[in-house]
Amino acid sequence: MFDTDKIIELCRKGDRSAQKELYERFSPKLFAVCLRYSKNRMEAEDYLHEGFMKIFAKIDQFKQQGPLEAWMRRIMVNTILEAFRKNSRMPTTDETRIPADLADEENEENDLHEHTDINEVLQLIEELPEKYRIVLNLYVLEDFSHEEIARQLGISVGTSKSNLSRARQWLKKRLGKEKKDKITQLW
């Protein structure tokens, strides 16, 4: 068992056992990242494979100025976005049809229950249409700005904003509906 610095040093030399150690340490978290952006597990496995190939190829460029995990995660996300661009899986939405009231919805209160179950939220996010889910994940989980999302996905800033708004609207609608269904069941 090596410490992280030693692993990085050995990985730079192409040491296979160090590469395996690095993979075993970080693949569970990175696979979870891949799953969030994938349609199915097979696709996520491909992203993980490609992402780690890039990580091993670029490990020389890691300057140890920040956490290794964040650096690897960034490469993984960029790999996924690159695949989206290659396969023309860009999330698009007709901006002209964005409802006017979506703009200020971030501050809008929802009639959600105080104790919203995280599993319900995860379930619903998983069911989100892909074009909404990608933008929501990049904005919320990766802390991407709309400008960055637009640049990475090759879409306009307006499309990014509208997709995020629609994702939120979709979530609110479903979360509200889930709550009503539960109340109906109690009756």
Place this chain on the structure above:
Amino acid sequence: MVKISEIESLYKSHSENLEATPPAHVWEQLETSLNVAQKQKKFLLFWQIASAAVVAALVIVGGHYFMNETSTSHTLVDSTSSYSTEKDADSSLQHKSTPATELQEKSVSNESIYNENTADVMYTAMAVAGINDMETADKQNPRPVQENIPLLKHRPEQKFFATPKTEVRKLIAHSNIDTWKDRFNVNQSMPAESGNRAPLKVQVGGTLSPTYSFRHTSGPQNSVMATASNGSFDERAMMAAGGGLHVNVEMRKNWSVESGLRFARLGQDVHTPVRSERVYALNSDQASYANLSIKSLSLNNTMGEIKQHQPPTRSESDNAYFGASPGTMLVDFRTDNQQTSGQIEQMIDYIEVPVTLRYYLINRDMKLSLAAGVSTNWLIGNNAYVIENSNRQNIGETAGISSMSWSSHAGVAFSLPLYGSFSLRLEPRVNYFLSDINENYPGRFRPYSFGIFSGIQYTFGE
């Protein structure tokens, strides 16, 4: 009440700690890819070294040639006459003890032998020619001799290094040897000029050809057929293109060695049935239908299994799916099946470094030669395409293709002079792989190719 932003924070904090263990085969595939990448890195290093070596060889060969070329006018006679000048000069000088000795002493001690005493230099020349008793005559009348040897001018940059023997050579080199022979009846027992080492001939050129590529198969074919999901396929030869640069060095009479760099594309066309399935599903929630189109075809054949870049995808109407609520009741379902024919192109690209031995049956202006040799083949491309309804799509690569393979080649080359040192070369050539190209299926697939390579070459040293 909860804001949506709080839901998002909850989602973020939960996701940061989320873990999912990937299946074990992901690491195995990753390890295989890392091995391939490592080999490619080594190949890149080899490529750089090989390129540097080829450039260095060209510089050395070119330098050698040009040195020969530039020194020919000075040393042609010099070298051919060296036998007589050294031997005869020595013996003659010994016979003519007084002047020759004086001359030697002068030439060593006196720096200004050229400009101060031209006649002494002439003694040396005469001594070489085996002339006796010329001392007095020449000393008395040196002027005409000096006029007959106009190149014997003052050359201060050479006088420090001048020795009697080198001066003798220079004298002879700058004189008309035939005149000397005729006039003084010199016994020219030296080897003839034609008996010397022939100037090195180097041909540098490039050739291109359309190539016919197919394979020799061996080993169990049934296993391949069994794994093919659609039962049968038809493998056919592929037409591609190849070519490269060559450097041919004529080593001895009628023999030469050739090397260079070539691009070679090999592979096959596979015609296989394509099963198209179309699924319609109607849901009650939005009164819309989902439309799935699934196409399947065999990706396994004698060359190997095609590994797709992306997992199989399906086209679907996202309105129906994404708009539908979970648990929507399926009210109608219908499936259409049809079978069409599809084509897969499996291509592997190599950079070939050949070493070829060539024997010239005819070695004149027009040349006819037989060639045979071996090559190392470095994989630079591996692609599989599906062609259907005039659409060509890159779907992946053939798994397990070795990054380096060995092949043999043989050919017959015709070379016709064009202009100056340029010539046209035409060479029908066959190429057959000696090693397995697919590590997963040893011995099952050995490609061969045929092409008529034509191009231009330039000859140095003619």
